Amino acid sequence: MEVGYLRWRRFTPKSPRAWLLLALAAFGLSLASALIWAMPATLTALGWQAGLAIAVVLVTFILNAATSLPADIIFLGGAAVLFLSGTLDEEAALAGFSNSGMITVAVLYIVVVGLQQTGSLAWISQQVLGLPKSERAALWRLMVPVMGLSAFLNNTPVVAMFIPVVSDWCRKLRISPSKLMIPLSYAAIFGGICTLIGTSTNLVVNGLLIAATDTPGMGLLDIAWVGVPCAIAGTIFLLLTQRWLLPNRQSGFGSIEDSRQYTVEMVVAENSPLAGKTVEQAGLRHLPGLYLAEIGRGNQLLPAVSPKELLRQHDQLVFVGVIDSIVDLQRLRGLQPATDQVFKLEVPRTERCLIEAVVSNTSPIVGQTIRESQFRTQYNAVVLAVARNGERLPGKLGNIRLQAGDVLLLEAHPTFLEQRRVSRDFYLINGVPDSEPLRHEKAALAVGILVAMVLLAAFGWLSMLKAAILAAIAMLVTGCCSPTQAIRNIEWSVLLVIGAALAMGQALEVTGAAGAIANSFISLAGDNAWISLVMVYGITTILTEVITNNAAAALVFPIALSLAETLGVNFMPFVIAIMVAASASFSTPIGYQTNLMVYGPGGYKFNDFLRVGTPLNLLFWLITVIITPLVYPF
Template identity: 55%
Template sequence: MADVLALGWQGIFTLGLVLVCFMLLARTRIAPDIVTSGVLTLLLVTGILTPTEALAGFSNPAMLTVAVLYVVVTGLTETGAVGWISQSLLGRPRGEISAQWRLMLPVAALSAFLNNTPVVAIFIPALIDWAKRNRLRLSKLLIPLSYASIAGGACTLIGTSTNLVVNGLYMERTGQAGLGLFELAWIGLPVVVTVVLFILLAGRWLLPTRASAAAAFEDVRRYTVEMLVEPNSALAGKSIEQAGLRQLPGLFLVEIDRQGSIIPAVSSQESLQANDRLVFAGVIDSVMDLQRIRGLVPATDQVFKLEGLRRDRCFVEVVLSNKCPLIGLTVRAGRFRARYNAVIIALSRNGERVHGKIGDIALLPGDTLLLESRPEFVLQQRDARDFLVVSQLGDEHPLSHERAPLAIAIVVAMVVAAGSGWLTMLEAALLAAGAMIISRCTQGRVARRAPDRQVLAVIATSFGIAAALEKTGAAALLASSLIGLAQGSPWLSLALVFTATALLTALATNNVAAVLAFPIALDTAAQMGVNPMAFMVVVMIAASASFATPIGYQTNLMVFSVGGYRFADFVRIGTPLTVLVGAVTVLLVPLIWPF
């Protein structure tokens, strides 16, 4: 207690703000950039930080490198290069174990050089089709997909934004050279091997089996959709059978709402009437077929309030993020159309039918929505935090496949230039981004929207919060506490740093956890008189070791709803994996970067 009081009000206030920051991130839906920006503002107006100190993160080379790499990735996604690579590498598996290693190895390799979020977003639809063709259970593949992308990001300096951020902090605070592009591979490759072997050996018992292969796909793609029989429609007077509404595969008519009177268990001989509201449940392909049947229109009148002609619009699938401001609100109360210039025409929630009219349904994280929108919606929302996945149905926006080899060549040149030391990572990324635009591998408007501004804001503001922890002595106090618990042992201190960082990243975001754990780890090394590089690497790995909860890492949340998983599924397989990765990291890091 005396040590805490010795910090003065500035240190106590800073510790209190950090505690509140983590509580808000873990227990509310407030966007992380809002939370960290608010904390940084309080540190600035109270005089704990000067304006220069508070805003230093916005000019940090690591943060700028992350922003530019988003543009580089668009060159690969817009040309279809990543999709082409994934399809050519998966092949035909002989069983689930064969499928898992065929999936995890290329995903880990790609995630070493690309942000893992677009890698997972691209692999999800390809994986669904691949598993369907080979009669594989999707629940045995999606968690391995997410975990492999996380592990692969630990292999290089650009594999995840966390590595760049911590490395940038290390060079800024110590004045020493940071890690090379491939130096993390000494610990990253053992982590990948650990994750892959653990999934292959223990996955058959720890990965959930929710249903048979056929039922799994039915659950993943089942939508609730309402259609209206138009006035003067040719369908009026026809039976359900004659209208062709019984022949659509994977689709069934749940009920008819006729002027407020519900007709359940609809007979195939039931005659349709004008203004009948038909409620269907079924797979996406048949839902799309409904949109093409003459005389049927989406039951919501919002469709007719969108700008432009219907023939100029497109259908888009999106998955709601837990940061979407409409979570908990009904579609009508949230004014979805007014906010996004798009209309929800169908909704899927873990393969179960959602009762009620679309406008009266309260939205939840992980809900998959089928939207009717203008083509611009995809570009506007692809990198927004409101949605985890934004996928246009159909090929309204064709990919420039002929430029895929060129996009791959640009990325290879970037890696070679940075890895050989010819250029810094920022310089190589800037040249690669420019080459992608000049060669038309990506368009200027796509490149401008590519950087995730909320992620960048979290990184930049977290730099200032970490500076406050160090300036007030709070980081030194926490470091002393860790040393006390470790009884002066560097190995045990390293284990405690890993544990603390892994717990923080399970509750908040990996970048916030890493940046706030950094000054504690640095001061721990300084007080013990040992090489701080080992502690920095442990912070990098621990911040990415988000296996135990679906909310700990964005890729986990992306596969959560698609796979029909439960929270406990991640806890059951992710907790022992986190412990195992932690043991490997703490054992090997001091041997690679000696104390």
Template identity: 65%
Template sequence: MLTARFFKQQIAQKFPNLGMAILIVAVSSVVAIALIYTVITLTLSWQAWLTIAVMVATLWLNALTSYPPEVIFLGGLGILFVTGVVGAEDALAGFSNPGMVTVGVLYVVVAGLQQTGGLNWVSQHVLGLPKGLFSALVRLIFPVLGMSAFLNNTPVVAMFVPVVSDWARKLRISPSKLMIPLSYAAIFGGICTLIGTSTNLVVNGLLISKAGYPGMNMFDITRVSLPCALIGAAYLLTAGRWLLPNRKPALSEQDNPREYKVEMVVEAGSPLAGKTIEKAGLRHLPGLFLGEIVRAGQVIPAVSPQEQLQEHDQLIFVGIVDSIVDLKKMRGLVPATNQVEKLDVPPTARRLIEAVVSNTCPVAGQTIRKGQFRNRYNAVILAVARNGERLQGKIGDIILRPGDVLLLEAPPTFLAQQRSSRDFYLVSDVPNSEPLRHQKAPIALGILVAMVALATFGWMDMLQAATLAAMVMVLARCSGAGYALGNVQWSVLLVIAAALGIGQALETTGAAGTLAGAFIGLAGQNPWMALAAVYAVTSILTEVITNNAAAVLVFPIALAVSKSLGVDFMPFAIAIMIGASASFSTPIGYQTNLMVYGPGGYRFGDFMRIGLPLNLIFWVLTVLLAPRVFPF
């Protein structure tokens, strides 16, 4: 019994998602057997077989191990490179791929929206504060679906990722319950119009140049794709809601032992004045409690959510540091202490820092006021935490003791100066605590709208528009250059680049084209079966190579099949459009899936658990609807 338990524990440690891993291995094994059976009469080079083996191995390793995805995919690409399957140009092509670079540049654009507070407007006016996961998913899915139908879905997801992360924390919902629906909703919207995704435009171009068709109108595809999108949304709101993983953060607010008391003031002309506590967003900050309001010398205890704020109200909060960061970022709410105004650095150059007072600190045993903390350290104490004790009185009257944790507002140089000082046991930066540049928010939102307009109307391609927007964001000081570069998710970009390299190998070795043709050939002379095969092959390929590459690869094969059957090609074109974009089963199949992979805290198999049924739903619906809207 003990031996069995020991082995069970060892397996659980080495394979953290064993159930999902078994499903992936089972599915991929069935696919592998089908591949072997299909190509037994085909001649493939050893390079093609090695590429297929590397592709399958990367999927298995992502499912079976806890190694970072970027390590696995870079390792797979490295094998193909050192064995000569791909040359240096093809191996590095993914690192200069416009799609990958566009994602990276969009992180800089989003940094500007974050630092100006422009995303707060989206959160408040689009998402709101729903009660419960179902309402939250409704608030998220349908606006994103509608926006992605007319805007490029990559910037839509890039804009919403930080908003949804913050929104999930306020709603006390795990981000893993919302990030996959965000990506899928963007995919749903993208397939609904001709301009919703680049894949639709690519296939439309091939229709004109290769098939001799006049081209599609804006909403021709909508008659097939909209029912798919709506049923897909219904799936996420019902069965899919239960399949979403519930990844808890390593440290929640209930685990945080440090509670600070902090005093904030509603400044004159504040947009919060006249709003209730609930409408101002001060009631739903996790781990934060509004203890009382001091108004014109009178204390209002047990504050009601319907209490209206007034200018110069002094608000007394008790809570964790993350929510205090949120308070600091609210427009019209400032620290009550006047010491902040006396710092010799501008507000945009400050941040929040936590420091633990040592027993050799010269201000220990003195009040903050008498110890002249600001003059000595060029930093202002906003709050003090002491072993869970709620300290009373004004901040300047608190007598500091060794072990007290101080929440400071200070320039970044404080970190370098005091980390090796004997005055503090520990000094650490509070993440994402840079002051917001609220006055720049209209500029940042204007840049975003201009970027989307330039790309949507074809005046610039997406990469050019995003690059211009990123440059203007930094030049207009909507975001600092250091913050913007630090906001780039480099691990996501490495996965995209390496996956593109492996996909390129599948194309150049002939593996992808040969296998696609063999599978479609199994359909025989039945146009319905041929249509189902075209969709299935396109969907499988788009999970392992780029969506546009999958569409371009399958298009001539499907065109030849339709001609040999003597049927109209339009149902096949629609199947290619939807099959190439409807990538739900792996995070590498579509850029937006990779963009939510890290923020959602997902494992590789999470996408297969919720995405595989969705892939099957779209497959069945498209095959049934396309020939009825566009008869053979």
């Protein structure tokens, strides 16, 4: 007995998370067992291709959850098996890569680059999100505005706009992006199920309802009776469980003190929006790994700068900090490098980047000050900051006397990297990613383009794809972003996963496997209306995790309508259940486009979505099947 007890202690879960995973595994096994018991004869009638499609989907899920292989390789491999086996013909296999949803995501990346390169996203971050003191407060500050926007706008552009905002916000707050990227996607989904126009799936189901019945269709807020309670419950769930369920994929924030410390000098520009604000109001106290060492004001020097100190035009600000925060300073509207050399380079600022270069012991500039070396004339580059073994370098930047081993932060054209990489003047030369100067003068134009895109799509004047393409063209033509930046910032791996996942979903549809799964589950309900509602929701939410939301809704809708007619009950509870279940896709990154969009920026693994999303799916399932019959009686 003691041996048995010790074995039980050895294999008993040691934490609430482990118990949760064990419960989810048991639920999954019981669900799979019911499926296997219910539909062997159906699958036999459909043929081997349906079985292969189901097997490929299952293997793809397992490989994503249990291995470190890239998601795009796994999904492309699954699509390739279905194509080579003849399960999908050439047109069906490639259809996902020309899908309007995938192309829309790709084009929206270009729109977001325009917003990012004009500084508009930084303004949104400062005005909407603020600087909360804890992870839970940050989660709340993020989810509320995202839910509000996605209730009336398409979820995809909302998430596309917020991804770079949240990435930058996390760095300032020293919070891992993995703590906020999944909530960003889920918040958009929460908001989308609260109104008829919140997601395209709701509109698709409403269109099917009008076509199949004599009802005039649903009102804007008819689904809110169920959607709002679900959204509130989902938000509370994430706020209570974020500490345990959301992963922490990044730990580099704590070691920021050990990083290379630069000394950089900035000046408050003429007519700067920072003039008249305190240091704290200007956001100069909240950049991680950076502090304001002193302010030079005419002949006066302020060595101990108070956060309440008012900034004035032409103030000389001396900062000490790490490279990422120095880049932030360069992008802050109203500040500019103190050296006027940046305005004397022949290359326009918008075409330059930041470069780190280590001074060699054979360099002719060793022993000279930056001013004496005539650095700009000699190298066609400008020194913005200097780092020396973590030392604080006193005095003005131009008066710093250079030594071998000094690290210079330069502003120059990207060709500097190729021209000087083999130069004996520098030991090492590296470009700083995403360091191009911002085009603040075009910020209002970029925001106007975004608003026009949203209005064109929201009022139905243009499709989301057409509105996005028009906005992307406008961003490029007006110079809000360059073509090189636009192409470089497209997440190609995300698009490959979307295209391959759509192909796999297509295989489940064309082989009849998806329909067989739906019919087999619903047949288990018998003649009980409430159990039938539970089954309709369940099969819809399972299908929407592996095929597109709209396809899952379109597949289950006629089955559910026929079931309601057979039982002689009101079909509206089934319509609401399909709307919520098809949109509330949380358990897999491929279940919804926004999940895929945050997959890379959050540094997630496939099973992160299973751990956080499966309880949410069960919670929404429970709330929907309880509330819906109360609002829309059978």
